[in-house]
Amino acid sequence: MNPGQHNFLLCWPFITERKTDMITDNYSKVASSFNWLNTHLDRFTPWRSNQLSMEGLQSLSELAIIYARIKTDNDAWKKTGITNQKLEQWEQHIITILEMPAFYELARKRPLHSFPYILPYLVMRSTGYKNIFLEETLEVLLSQGFPKVQEVVPFRELDLVYFFNKAQLAQNENMMSVYHRTFMSKMKSIIHIDNESAYSITHTILYLSDFGKSKLTLPATEMKKIQEVLESLAIHFWRLKHWDLLGELLFCLSIIGIPLESIFHRALTAFYNAHEQDGSITGRQEQHSELLTAQLAGNREKIFTCNYHTTIVSFFLSFQIFEQYEIKN
């Protein structure tokens, strides 16, 4: 074992008794964010007023990622109140969209920009679902070098490699070689990190850890650097009330392991305090007046736009904490 490595092996979150109350409360956090997402299931579509929307498409992919994360897990999640019936509704909703010609033709029509169009399918493929038309599309795209032929920044490349691996369309391509080209691997200054770089860091960790299902296998010095960066940025985005990034950073911290001295629990409390009563949370504090206006007007579309992504992040975070506790007990 390398010096310092024990910190990260022994200090997985919530192993101390004094955190038990927070764990119990965490069951309800998982359930409330899941229920909000479930209530808004019809909004997870690639279309907004019959127009193709990249944001809508992204929301569908993210819904599929949550679905796959739960579906491919053990049955511990049932303790949180998530039911098979609700999961089946999610599956049905996603598959219905994948099987609509208006959706499945997109990737074949626009090979150069095909990745966002095939992403929900790649995720569902990792759960065992297959569609003949989309399989043929993938075959054609891959034979022509798409979507990998397109030049992207390294953490987006990691995105591609991760989802192709998950969909069993690549021979477990080495993600570490891509990792070493990312911002997270190459950064030297803890100060000079902006929002884009912060998202690059969180996404890099999420892909490398299979969204929390695997431990990161990096040298102890690298793990220590990552943990310091995550804690520093968590305070930064907590101060800015940028709940979306704070949530992602806390999710990553819960994955890599929390040291004995950490700001994690204080920042987590601030994050949960920013939630609405219905279990959702808006992305940034400055969106709050926009959200209030939408709530007063009963504008579900706007409410969804303001809250869906960070609520997904909140679900992942709570689910990760819940799982850690289940593993320990």
Place this chain on the structure above:
Amino acid sequence: MRSKIEATRAARRWLLNLQPTTEEENDYREMGIFLTENILDRNGSIPIQYSPQLCKISTPEELVEMSRDEIIELSRINYNDQTAAISDLNLILPQLALSYARMDDLQAVAALLKLSAVYNVQPQKVEDAWNYVLLQQNSNGSFGLLAAEIMLLGQENNIAPYLMMTTEVLQAIASAGLQQGLHNIINSTLIVSGEV
């Protein structure tokens, strides 16, 4: 490589050569010179008028959620020893200073460094923030990389912003000196690299 003492000497040279044109500039200059004298000649033992006040914050969360102006205001008050017992400040305050450094807010970073000394945060925890501050010194010794903003305002001869920034930084250095003792400051040469 640059140390706080070298930075103070350079700031002092700039202040001594300065020709203030307003009362405000003169006040800042005198305060700055007074601070440099105390840092360099009197082992940092600045005759501060301590007013025994209770701590205005009781949890580190309050500090995170304060506005920058509230933090700067907080840094201007001198507290008694009761301020030193806030848990987790060692974890939060240094990172909060880096948060303001990310927004290029030298004044807020200096205020937090002053507070870090008041609250007795471990000096090694704020090294990254000090490295940031010392990189904000101009070749003439003043603090604040403000040339573009001042040019935009068409006020190339306006030295007041530099004076304000310089005195804020000198107050933070003086506070660090009080915390560590001047001997430690002189012997601790900070590597200005910004590395993690």
